[in-house]
Amino acid sequence: MFGLTGDFIGQFCQPLRLQYPRLDAIVQCMTLFESHYGSLKSGIGRVAAFGARIAFPPVCVGCRRIVAEPGTLCPQCWLDLRHLERPWCAVFGTPFSHDMGTGFLSAAAIADPPPFDRARAAVAYDGVARRIVQNLKYRDRTDLAPWMAGWMMRAGKSLIADADVIVPVPLHRHRFFSRRFNQSAELARVIARKSGLAFAPEAVVRIRPTRRQVGLAAREREENVRGAFRIPEERDIDLRGRRVLIVDDVYTTGATVSSMTRAVLKHKPAGVDILTFARVIADT
Ligand SMILES: [Zn+2]
Numbered sequence: 001m002f003g004l005t006g007d008f009i010g011q012f013c014q015p016l017r018l019q020y021p022r023l024d025a026i027v028q029c030m031t032l033f034e035s036h037y038g039s040l041k042s043g044i045g046r047v048a049a050f051g052a053r054i055a056f057p058p059v060c061v062g063c064r065r066i067v068a069e070p071g072t073l074c075p076q077c078w079l080d081l082r083h084l085e086r087p088w089c090a091v092f093g094t095p096f097s098h099d100m101g102t103g104f105l106s107a108a109a110i111a112d113p114p115p116f117d118r119a120r121a122a123v124a125y126d127g128v129a130r131r132i133v134q135n136l137k138y139r140d141r142t143d144l145a146p147w148m149a150g151w152m153m154r155a156g157k158s159l160i161a162d163a164d165v166i167v168p169v170p171l172h173r174h175r176f177f178s179r180r181f182n183q184s185a186e187l188a189r190v191i192a193r194k195s196g197l198a199f200a201p202e203a204v205v206r207i208r209p210t211r212r213q214v215g216l217a218a219r220e221r222e223e224n225v226r227g228a229f230r231i232p233e234e235r236d237i238d239l240r241g242r243r244v245l246i247v248d249d250v251y252t253t254g255a256t257v258s259s260m261t262r263a264v265l266k267h268k269p270a271g272v273d274i275l276t277f278a279r280v281i282a283d284t
Contacts, residue, residue, distance in 0.1 A: 121279030
């Protein structure tokens with residue numbers, strides 16, 4: 001119980017901790033309490049978990065119907081979720097209806113090659129996947145991040161195997177302070193922890209506040225994010241000569257991750273790949 005509170009403050013309220021030393025002291029007290037009374041905590045924790053389960057039964061991450069296990073989908077939502085599977089375009093990870101053989105590219109990848117090497121996403125951005133993304137982004141459902149990251153790791157297995165460092169798409173600091181957390185960083189943090197890869201959330205910064213991309217046409221999206229990212233000089237070391245895995249929640253037209261890739265490429269990485277939870281698929 002205390003660990004959870006401490007972690008919450010530790011992870012999501014870092015800016016507040018820096019501003020308010022007293023809050024930092026409270027977190028440290030909680031950590032101390034936890035280390036000294038671990039066994040007591042585990043007893044309290046079990047009782048609390050039992051009580052919480054009765055008071056707050058686990059609900060579907062897509063629709064909030066009651067389910068057997070926390071962090072799972074109900075059967076209806078499971079059927080609605082479209083996992084992106086092979087055979088797929090070697091660059092964009094978009095599924096083909098027929099197996100074209102290894103390394104085959106989609107028409108989009110041939111006509112307009114992106115600046116990054118490969119992009120992969122776990123699910124099509126539609127229906128329940130859209131609700132899950134919006135719950136994480138706008139309703140502070142950070143409890144969804146580990147579950148979403150698990151599916152991303154499955155879809156991006158080979159990208160993770162090749163990567164040296166994970167970098168989330170950053171928010172502009174104004175948006176970070178109004179929203180309090182960056183959903184891409186939450187996903188990236190879990191993937192880095194589970195895979196043991198380096199996590200560099202400050203390697204790239206968004207230097208100008210961009211309009212929300214929702215509702216913009218492809219060309220407007222490109223204009224909106226052009227030159228929006230910069231790498232602080234001291235962060236060159238995070239990127240140079242390394243394979244960079246950029247993590248975001250949704251891939252729509254690719255304008256944001258392409259703009260960020262171009263900024264990263266100026267620092268001569270060994271390569272850049274993109275991993276998102278969901279991706280807009282034209283035929284859905
Ligand atoms: Zn459901």
